Amino acid sequence: MLIGALVCAATSAFAVEPAPNGITLPEGYRQWQVLAVHQRSDNTTLRAVLGNDAAVKAVREGKTNPWPDGAVLGKLVWKGVKHDRWETALAPGDFVHAEFMVKDSARYPATGGWGFARWVGMAQKPYGTDANFVQECFNCHQPVKDRDFVFTHPAQLP
Amino acid sequence: MLIGALVCAATSAFAVEPAPNGITLPEGYRQWQVLAVHQRSDNTTLRAVLGNDAAVKAVREGKTNPWPDGAVLGKLVWKGVKHDRWETALAPGDFVHAEFMVKDSARYPATGGWGFARWVGMAQKPYGTDANFVQECFNCHQPVKDRDFVFTHPAQLP
Ligand code: HEC
Ligand code: HEC
Numbered sequence: 001m002l003i004g005a006l007v008c009a010a011t012s013a014f015a016v017e018p019a020p021n022g023i024t025l026p027e028g029y030r031q032w033q034v035l036a037v038h039q040r041s042d043n044t045t046l047r048a049v050l051g052n053d054a055a056v057k058a059v060r061e062g063k064t065n066p067w068p069d070g071a072v073l074g075k076l077v078w079k080g081v082k083h084d085r086w087e088t089a090l091a092p093g094d095f096v097h098a099e100f101m102v103k104d105s106a107r108y109p110a111t112g113g114w115g116f117a118r119w120v121g122m123a124q125k126p127y128g129t130d131a132n133f134v135q136e137c138f139n140c141h142q143p144v145k146d147r148d149f150v151f152t153h154p155a156q157l158p
Numbered sequence: 159m160l161i162g163a164l165v166c167a168a169t170s171a172f173a174v175e176p177a178p179n180g181i182t183l184p185e186g187y188r189q190w191q192v193l194a195v196h197q198r199s200d201n202t203t204l205r206a207v208l209g210n211d212a213a214v215k216a217v218r219e220g221k222t223n224p225w226p227d228g229a230v231l232g233k234l235v236w237k238g239v240k241h242d243r244w245e246t247a248l249a250p251g252d253f254v255h256a257e258f259m260v261k262d263s264a265r266y267p268a269t270g271g272w273g274f275a276r277w278v279g280m281a282q283k284p285y286g287t288d289a290n291f292v293q294e295c296f297n298c299h300q301p302v303k304d305r306d307f308v309f310t311h312p313a314q315l316p
Contacts, residue, residue, distance in 0.1 A: 031191055032316055037204040039197040039238065042246035046195040048206065078313055080197065085301045085309060088200035092313035122316045143243045151243060155236055155250035157188060158280045 016124045019117035021131040025124065026052065026100055031073045035059060035154045039080065039090065046092050049152045050074040059154040066113065068147040071103040073150065095122055099137075101150070111138045112149045174282045177275035178314065179289040183282065184258055187232045193217060193312045197238065197248065204250050207310045208232040217312040224271065224306040229261040231308065235294055257295075259308070269296045270307045 016025040032050035039046055051059065054055075054070040077099070078092035097120045105113035116137035118127035127133060141149040174183045192207035197204055209217065212228040225231075235257070236250035255278045263271035274295035276285035285291060299307040 033189055034192045034206045034208070035232070036250050037195050037206050037236070038241070038250075039204060039248040040246055041248065046197060048192045048195050050192070059209040075314075076192075076315070078195070083196070083309065088198055089309070090197040091311060092194050092196075092197065095316060098316070119316075122314065124316045125226075151241065151247070153249060156253035156280065157234070158253060158256070158277075158282045 010025050016119060017126050019119070019126045019133075020128045021115065021117065021134060023100070023102060025098075025117075025118035025119055026072055026074065026102075029072075029098065029100070032056075032074055035073070036152045037155070038152075044080045044090075045096060046080045046090060047076050048076045050076065051154075064148065064150070064154070066105075067103045067150065069103050069105055069113075073101045073152065075099050097121065097127065098124070099127075112141075112145070114138075114149055174277060175218065175284050177277070177284045177291075178286045179273065179292060181258070181260060181273050181275035183256075183275075183277055184230055184232065184260075187230075187258070190214075190232055193231070194310045195313070196310075202238045202248075203254060203303065204238045204248060206234045206235050208234065209312075222306065222308070222312070224263075225261045225308065227261050227263055227271075231259045231310065233257050255279065256282070256283070257285075270299075270303070272296075272299075272307055 018024045032052055034048055035051045035057050036049040052072040055073055058064050058068050058071050060132040077096040079094045080090040080095035083089035083091040096136035097118050103113055104115060108115045111134055116134045120127050144151050176182045190210055191214050193209045193259055193299040194207040210230040213231055216222050216226050216229050234259055235254040236252060238248040239251035239254045241247035241249040255276050257276035262273060266273045269292055275291045278285050303311050
Protein backbone atom coordinates (compact mmCIF):
# COMPACT_ATOMS: atom_id res chain seq x y z
CA MET A 1 0.00 0.00 0.00
CA LEU A 2 1.15 3.47 -0.81
CA ILE A 3 1.02 6.22 1.74
CA GLY A 4 0.92 9.82 0.63
CA ALA A 5 2.84 11.62 3.32
CA LEU A 6 4.11 15.00 4.33
CA VAL A 7 7.57 16.23 3.60
CA CYS A 8 8.23 17.98 6.87
CA ALA A 9 9.96 21.29 7.42
CA ALA A 10 13.75 21.22 7.51
CA THR A 11 13.84 22.47 11.08
CA SER A 12 11.69 20.14 13.08
CA ALA A 13 10.12 21.18 16.36
CA PHE A 14 11.28 18.12 18.27
CA ALA A 15 14.92 17.28 18.79
CA VAL A 16 16.34 14.08 17.39
CA GLU A 17 18.72 12.19 19.72
CA PRO A 18 22.33 11.93 18.59
CA ALA A 19 23.74 8.55 17.54
CA PRO A 20 25.57 6.54 20.26
CA ASN A 21 28.89 7.76 18.83
CA GLY A 22 27.86 11.39 19.29
CA ILE A 23 27.02 12.22 15.67
CA THR A 24 24.00 14.48 15.41
CA LEU A 25 21.43 14.37 12.65
CA PRO A 26 22.78 16.61 9.86
CA GLU A 27 20.64 19.69 9.42
CA GLY A 28 18.76 20.24 6.22
CA TYR A 29 19.64 16.86 4.73
CA ARG A 30 16.23 16.67 3.04
CA GLN A 31 17.38 19.51 0.79
CA TRP A 32 20.66 17.88 -0.23
CA GLN A 33 21.24 17.08 -3.85
CA VAL A 34 20.54 13.56 -5.06
CA LEU A 35 23.72 11.74 -6.11
CA ALA A 36 22.20 8.38 -6.95
CA VAL A 37 19.13 6.21 -6.71
CA HIS A 38 19.38 2.54 -5.78
CA GLN A 39 17.03 -0.36 -5.55
CA ARG A 40 17.85 -3.45 -3.51
CA SER A 41 16.26 -6.68 -4.62
CA ASP A 42 17.24 -8.65 -1.49
CA ASN A 43 15.00 -6.58 0.79
CA THR A 44 12.85 -4.72 -1.78
CA THR A 45 13.88 -1.22 -0.84
CA LEU A 46 14.42 2.01 -2.70
CA ARG A 47 17.18 4.39 -1.75
CA ALA A 48 18.14 7.97 -2.48
CA VAL A 49 21.79 8.81 -1.91
CA LEU A 50 22.24 12.51 -1.17
CA GLY A 51 25.28 14.71 -0.70
CA ASN A 52 25.86 17.91 1.25
CA ASP A 53 27.42 20.88 -0.55
CA ALA A 54 30.97 19.69 0.11
CA ALA A 55 30.14 16.26 -1.28
CA VAL A 56 28.50 17.71 -4.39
CA LYS A 57 31.53 19.92 -4.96
CA ALA A 58 33.83 16.91 -4.60
CA VAL A 59 31.78 14.99 -7.16
CA ARG A 60 31.80 17.90 -9.58
CA GLU A 61 35.58 18.17 -9.28
CA GLY A 62 36.10 14.42 -9.45
CA LYS A 63 37.75 14.38 -6.02
CA THR A 64 36.03 11.42 -4.44
CA ASN A 65 38.89 9.04 -3.72
CA PRO A 66 39.39 10.01 -1.02
CA TRP A 67 36.41 12.24 -0.36
CA PRO A 68 37.43 15.52 1.31
CA ASP A 69 36.87 16.29 4.97
CA GLY A 70 33.51 17.96 5.36
CA ALA A 71 31.77 15.78 2.80
CA VAL A 72 28.68 14.07 4.16
CA LEU A 73 26.79 11.37 2.30
CA GLY A 74 23.25 10.57 3.25
CA LYS A 75 21.02 7.69 2.32
CA LEU A 76 17.24 7.64 2.64
CA VAL A 77 15.68 4.18 2.52
CA TRP A 78 12.05 3.23 1.88
CA LYS A 79 10.31 -0.09 1.53
CA GLY A 80 9.50 -0.59 -2.14
CA VAL A 81 5.82 -1.11 -2.91
CA LYS A 82 4.01 -1.63 -6.17
CA HIS A 83 2.61 1.65 -7.43
CA ASP A 84 -1.19 1.65 -7.11
CA ARG A 85 -1.76 2.88 -10.68
CA TRP A 86 1.20 1.53 -12.59
CA GLU A 87 1.80 -2.21 -12.55
CA THR A 88 5.53 -2.14 -13.30
CA ALA A 89 6.57 0.74 -11.06
CA LEU A 90 8.06 0.27 -7.62
CA ALA A 91 7.39 3.28 -5.40
CA PRO A 92 8.42 4.33 -1.88
CA GLY A 93 6.28 2.92 0.94
CA ASP A 94 7.19 2.99 4.62
CA PHE A 95 10.24 5.01 5.51
CA VAL A 96 12.95 2.68 6.84
CA HIS A 97 15.85 4.87 7.93
CA ALA A 98 18.18 7.73 7.14
CA GLU A 99 21.88 7.05 7.44
CA PHE A 100 25.00 9.08 6.99
CA MET A 101 28.74 8.94 6.45
CA VAL A 102 30.55 12.02 7.71
CA LYS A 103 34.08 12.50 6.43
CA ASP A 104 36.47 13.78 9.12
CA SER A 105 39.78 11.98 8.85
CA ALA A 106 41.17 13.38 12.11
CA ARG A 107 38.10 12.38 14.10
CA TYR A 108 37.37 8.93 12.68
CA PRO A 109 40.75 7.36 11.84
CA ALA A 110 39.63 3.88 12.95
CA THR A 111 36.83 3.70 10.39
CA GLY A 112 38.49 5.01 7.27
CA GLY A 113 37.97 8.64 8.21
CA TRP A 114 34.20 8.23 8.12
CA GLY A 115 31.78 8.70 10.98
CA PHE A 116 28.75 6.44 10.55
CA ALA A 117 25.29 7.15 11.92
CA ARG A 118 21.75 5.96 11.33
CA TRP A 119 18.33 7.08 12.51
CA VAL A 120 15.56 4.54 12.25
CA GLY A 121 11.99 5.06 11.11
CA MET A 122 9.71 8.07 11.26
CA ALA A 123 10.62 8.38 14.96
CA GLN A 124 14.26 8.84 13.96
CA LYS A 125 15.49 6.58 16.72
CA PRO A 126 19.30 6.43 16.79
CA TYR A 127 20.60 3.04 15.70
CA GLY A 128 22.95 1.06 17.96
CA THR A 129 23.21 0.46 21.68
CA ASP A 130 26.73 1.84 22.02
CA ALA A 131 29.42 3.41 19.85
CA ASN A 132 30.50 -0.01 18.57
CA PHE A 133 27.57 -0.16 16.19
CA VAL A 134 29.86 1.46 13.62
CA GLN A 135 31.74 -1.83 13.25
CA GLU A 136 28.72 -3.29 11.53
CA CYS A 137 28.65 -0.40 9.07
CA PHE A 138 32.38 -0.37 8.50
CA ASN A 139 32.58 -4.14 7.99
CA CYS A 140 29.92 -4.06 5.40
CA HIS A 141 31.62 -1.24 3.49
CA GLN A 142 34.89 -3.23 3.17
CA PRO A 143 34.13 -4.39 -0.41
CA VAL A 144 34.69 -0.76 -1.46
CA LYS A 145 37.74 -0.08 0.69
CA ASP A 146 39.63 0.94 -2.46
CA ARG A 147 36.96 3.51 -3.23
CA ASP A 148 37.22 5.20 0.16
CA PHE A 149 34.53 2.85 1.53
CA VAL A 150 31.83 4.36 -0.65
CA PHE A 151 29.59 2.17 -2.80
CA THR A 152 27.80 4.97 -4.61
CA HIS A 153 28.89 5.96 -8.09
CA PRO A 154 27.47 9.46 -8.43
CA ALA A 155 24.94 9.23 -11.24
CA GLN A 156 25.45 10.77 -14.65
CA LEU A 157 23.74 14.14 -14.89
CA PRO A 158 23.91 16.48 -17.86
CA MET B 159 28.68 -1.31 -16.35
CA LEU B 160 28.72 1.60 -13.99
CA ILE B 161 30.07 4.95 -15.03
CA GLY B 162 31.29 7.35 -12.40
CA ALA B 163 30.36 10.74 -13.77
CA LEU B 164 30.45 14.39 -12.97
CA VAL B 165 27.57 16.24 -11.45
CA CYS B 166 27.84 19.42 -13.46
CA ALA B 167 27.45 22.95 -12.23
CA ALA B 168 23.88 24.24 -11.99
CA THR B 169 24.52 26.92 -14.58
CA SER B 170 25.86 25.25 -17.63
CA ALA B 171 28.00 27.06 -20.14
CA PHE B 172 26.07 25.85 -23.16
CA ALA B 173 22.42 26.66 -23.70
CA VAL B 174 19.83 23.91 -23.83
CA GLU B 175 17.17 24.26 -26.55
CA PRO B 176 13.61 24.79 -25.36
CA ALA B 177 11.03 22.04 -25.84
CA PRO B 178 8.85 22.29 -29.02
CA ASN B 179 6.05 23.78 -26.88
CA GLY B 180 8.31 26.59 -25.70
CA ILE B 181 9.06 25.30 -22.21
CA THR B 182 12.65 25.97 -21.20
CA LEU B 183 14.76 23.71 -19.04
CA PRO B 184 14.05 24.73 -15.43
CA GLU B 185 17.07 26.28 -13.82
CA GLY B 186 18.76 24.60 -10.91
CA TYR B 187 16.62 21.47 -11.08
CA ARG B 188 19.57 19.35 -9.96
CA GLN B 189 19.31 21.01 -6.58
CA TRP B 190 15.58 20.36 -6.12
CA GLN B 191 14.43 18.24 -3.25
CA VAL B 192 13.76 14.57 -3.85
CA LEU B 193 10.06 13.70 -3.50
CA ALA B 194 10.23 10.05 -4.43
CA VAL B 195 12.37 7.31 -5.92
CA HIS B 196 10.95 4.84 -8.42
CA GLN B 197 12.15 1.74 -10.16
CA ARG B 198 10.48 0.45 -13.31
CA SER B 199 10.74 -3.25 -13.97
CA ASP B 200 9.43 -3.06 -17.56
CA ASN B 201 12.43 -1.10 -18.80
CA THR B 202 14.87 -1.51 -15.88
CA THR B 203 15.20 2.13 -15.00
CA LEU B 204 15.67 4.10 -11.82
CA ARG B 205 13.99 7.45 -11.31
CA ALA B 206 14.29 10.35 -8.92
CA VAL B 207 11.22 12.58 -8.73
CA LEU B 208 12.16 16.10 -7.64
CA GLY B 209 10.11 19.17 -6.77
CA ASN B 210 10.88 22.87 -6.95
CA ASP B 211 10.29 25.02 -3.85
CA ALA B 212 6.61 25.58 -4.69
CA ALA B 213 6.07 21.86 -5.12
CA VAL B 214 7.83 21.03 -1.84
CA LYS B 215 5.72 23.65 -0.05
CA ALA B 216 2.55 22.15 -1.55
CA VAL B 217 3.58 18.68 -0.36
CA ARG B 218 4.35 19.95 3.13
CA GLU B 219 0.95 21.63 3.31
CA GLY B 220 -0.85 18.67 1.78
CA LYS B 221 -2.11 20.81 -1.11
CA THR B 222 -1.40 18.51 -4.01
CA ASN B 223 -4.82 17.88 -5.52
CA PRO B 224 -4.71 20.12 -7.40
CA TRP B 225 -1.09 21.19 -7.21
CA PRO B 226 -0.75 24.99 -7.08
CA ASP B 227 0.35 27.11 -10.02
CA GLY B 228 4.11 27.49 -9.88
CA ALA B 229 4.73 23.93 -8.78
CA VAL B 230 7.15 22.08 -11.04
CA LEU B 231 7.81 18.36 -10.81
CA GLY B 232 10.94 16.91 -12.34
CA LYS B 233 11.93 13.36 -13.04
CA LEU B 234 15.46 12.13 -13.68
CA VAL B 235 15.70 8.73 -15.31
CA TRP B 236 18.70 6.39 -15.50
CA LYS B 237 19.14 2.91 -16.87
CA GLY B 238 19.39 0.53 -13.95
CA VAL B 239 22.58 -1.53 -13.84
CA LYS B 240 23.80 -4.09 -11.38
CA HIS B 241 26.12 -2.50 -8.84
CA ASP B 242 29.68 -3.68 -9.47
CA ARG B 243 30.34 -4.52 -5.81
CA TRP B 244 26.96 -5.49 -4.47
CA GLU B 245 25.08 -8.30 -6.18
CA THR B 246 21.56 -7.28 -5.16
CA ALA B 247 21.81 -3.53 -5.71
CA LEU B 248 20.56 -1.81 -8.84
CA ALA B 249 22.42 1.44 -9.47
CA PRO B 250 22.14 4.28 -12.00
CA GLY B 251 23.89 3.70 -15.33
CA ASP B 252 23.39 5.76 -18.46
CA PHE B 253 21.33 8.89 -18.05
CA VAL B 254 18.11 8.55 -20.06
CA HIS B 255 16.26 11.83 -19.74
CA ALA B 256 15.01 14.62 -17.52
CA GLU B 257 11.35 15.50 -17.79
CA PHE B 258 9.11 18.04 -16.17
CA MET B 259 5.51 18.96 -15.44
CA VAL B 260 5.01 22.70 -14.97
CA LYS B 261 1.76 23.73 -13.29
CA ASP B 262 0.24 26.83 -14.85
CA SER B 263 -3.52 26.42 -15.15
CA ALA B 264 -4.04 29.54 -17.28
CA ARG B 265 -1.34 28.57 -19.75
CA TYR B 266 -2.00 24.85 -20.15
CA PRO B 267 -5.78 24.35 -19.85
CA ALA B 268 -5.84 21.63 -22.53
CA THR B 269 -3.51 19.34 -20.59
CA GLY B 270 -4.88 19.54 -17.09
CA GLY B 271 -3.05 22.75 -16.29
CA TRP B 272 0.31 21.06 -16.74
CA GLY B 273 2.99 21.93 -19.26
CA PHE B 274 5.00 18.83 -20.20
CA ALA B 275 8.60 18.83 -21.38
CA ARG B 276 11.42 16.35 -21.72
CA TRP B 277 15.11 16.63 -22.56
CA VAL B 278 16.80 13.47 -23.75
CA GLY B 279 20.21 12.13 -22.82
CA MET B 280 23.40 13.84 -21.77
CA ALA B 281 22.99 16.12 -24.81
CA GLN B 282 19.65 17.31 -23.40
CA LYS B 283 17.96 17.18 -26.76
CA PRO B 284 14.37 18.42 -26.55
CA TYR B 285 11.87 15.60 -27.05
CA GLY B 286 9.19 15.85 -29.73
CA THR B 287 9.07 17.17 -33.27
CA ASP B 288 6.29 19.67 -32.62
CA ALA B 289 4.14 20.87 -29.74
CA ASN B 290 1.82 17.87 -30.10
CA PHE B 291 4.30 15.62 -28.32
CA VAL B 292 2.50 16.56 -25.11
CA GLN B 293 -0.45 14.36 -26.13
CA GLU B 294 1.72 11.33 -25.56
CA CYS B 295 2.58 12.53 -22.05
CA PHE B 296 -0.95 13.59 -21.20
CA ASN B 297 -2.50 10.35 -22.47
CA CYS B 298 -0.20 8.29 -20.38
CA HIS B 299 -0.99 10.30 -17.26
CA GLN B 300 -4.76 9.66 -17.60
CA PRO B 301 -4.77 6.81 -15.04
CA VAL B 302 -4.13 9.46 -12.39
CA LYS B 303 -6.54 12.09 -13.69
CA ASP B 304 -8.23 12.12 -10.29
CA ARG B 305 -4.91 12.93 -8.66
CA ASP B 306 -4.26 15.96 -10.83
CA PHE B 307 -2.44 13.75 -13.37
CA VAL B 308 0.41 13.03 -10.98
CA PHE B 309 1.55 9.47 -10.30
CA THR B 310 4.03 10.28 -7.57
CA HIS B 311 3.04 9.88 -3.95
CA PRO B 312 5.56 12.07 -2.16
CA ALA B 313 7.58 9.70 -0.03
CA GLN B 314 7.34 9.55 3.75
CA LEU B 315 10.09 11.59 5.36
CA PRO B 316 10.51 12.19 9.08
C1 HEC C 1 24.65 -5.33 4.80
C2 HEC C 1 25.72 -4.48 4.36
C3 HEC C 1 25.74 -3.05 4.85
C4 HEC C 1 25.67 -2.61 6.14
C5 HEC C 1 25.53 -3.40 7.43
C6 HEC C 1 25.75 -1.16 6.06
N1 HEC C 1 25.87 -0.75 4.76
FE1 HEC C 1 25.88 1.17 4.11
N2 HEC C 1 25.75 0.51 2.18
C7 HEC C 1 25.78 -0.81 1.79
C8 HEC C 1 25.62 -0.88 0.35
C9 HEC C 1 25.62 -2.16 -0.49
C10 HEC C 1 25.45 0.43 -0.10
C11 HEC C 1 25.21 0.90 -1.54
C12 HEC C 1 23.91 0.34 -2.13
C13 HEC C 1 22.69 0.74 -1.38
O1 HEC C 1 22.17 1.84 -1.56
O2 HEC C 1 22.24 -0.08 -0.57
C14 HEC C 1 25.56 1.28 1.07
C15 HEC C 1 25.51 2.67 1.05
C16 HEC C 1 25.60 3.50 2.14
C17 HEC C 1 25.62 4.93 2.10
C18 HEC C 1 25.66 5.78 0.83
C19 HEC C 1 27.14 5.99 0.45
C20 HEC C 1 27.75 4.73 -0.14
O3 HEC C 1 28.68 4.16 0.48
O4 HEC C 1 27.27 4.29 -1.19
C21 HEC C 1 25.67 5.37 3.39
C22 HEC C 1 25.68 6.81 3.84
C23 HEC C 1 25.70 4.21 4.23
N3 HEC C 1 25.67 3.06 3.45
C24 HEC C 1 25.76 4.26 5.62
C25 HEC C 1 25.75 3.13 6.44
C26 HEC C 1 25.66 3.17 7.89
C27 HEC C 1 25.62 4.42 8.73
C28 HEC C 1 25.64 1.88 8.32
C29 HEC C 1 25.54 1.31 9.71
C30 HEC C 1 24.67 1.91 10.69
C31 HEC C 1 25.71 1.04 7.14
N4 HEC C 1 25.79 1.83 6.01
C32 HEC C 1 25.71 -0.34 7.16
C33 HEC C 1 25.95 -1.90 2.60
C34 HEC C 1 25.85 -1.88 3.99
C1 HEC D 1 4.23 5.12 -20.93
C2 HEC D 1 3.50 6.01 -20.05
C3 HEC D 1 4.01 7.40 -19.82
C4 HEC D 1 4.34 8.34 -20.76
C5 HEC D 1 4.31 8.23 -22.27
C6 HEC D 1 4.76 9.51 -20.02
N1 HEC D 1 4.68 9.28 -18.68
FE1 HEC D 1 5.26 10.55 -17.19
N2 HEC D 1 5.00 9.07 -15.83
C7 HEC D 1 4.47 7.83 -16.08
C8 HEC D 1 4.49 7.05 -14.86
C9 HEC D 1 3.96 5.62 -14.71
C10 HEC D 1 5.05 7.86 -13.87
C11 HEC D 1 5.32 7.49 -12.41
C12 HEC D 1 6.26 6.32 -12.26
C13 HEC D 1 7.62 6.55 -12.84
O1 HEC D 1 8.47 7.19 -12.22
O2 HEC D 1 7.82 6.10 -14.00
C14 HEC D 1 5.35 9.14 -14.50
C15 HEC D 1 5.88 10.22 -13.85
C16 HEC D 1 6.17 11.44 -14.42
C17 HEC D 1 6.66 12.60 -13.71
C18 HEC D 1 6.81 12.72 -12.21
C19 HEC D 1 5.46 13.23 -11.65
C20 HEC D 1 4.40 12.15 -11.67
O3 HEC D 1 3.38 12.29 -12.38
O4 HEC D 1 4.59 11.14 -10.96
C21 HEC D 1 6.87 13.57 -14.64
C22 HEC D 1 7.40 14.97 -14.38
C23 HEC D 1 6.51 13.03 -15.93
N3 HEC D 1 6.07 11.73 -15.76
C24 HEC D 1 6.59 13.73 -17.14
C25 HEC D 1 6.28 13.18 -18.37
C26 HEC D 1 6.50 13.85 -19.65
C27 HEC D 1 7.05 15.25 -19.81
C28 HEC D 1 6.13 12.98 -20.63
C29 HEC D 1 6.12 13.14 -22.12
C30 HEC D 1 7.24 13.78 -22.79
C31 HEC D 1 5.66 11.79 -19.96
N4 HEC D 1 5.76 11.94 -18.61
C32 HEC D 1 5.19 10.66 -20.63
C33 HEC D 1 4.02 7.37 -17.30
C34 HEC D 1 4.24 7.99 -18.51
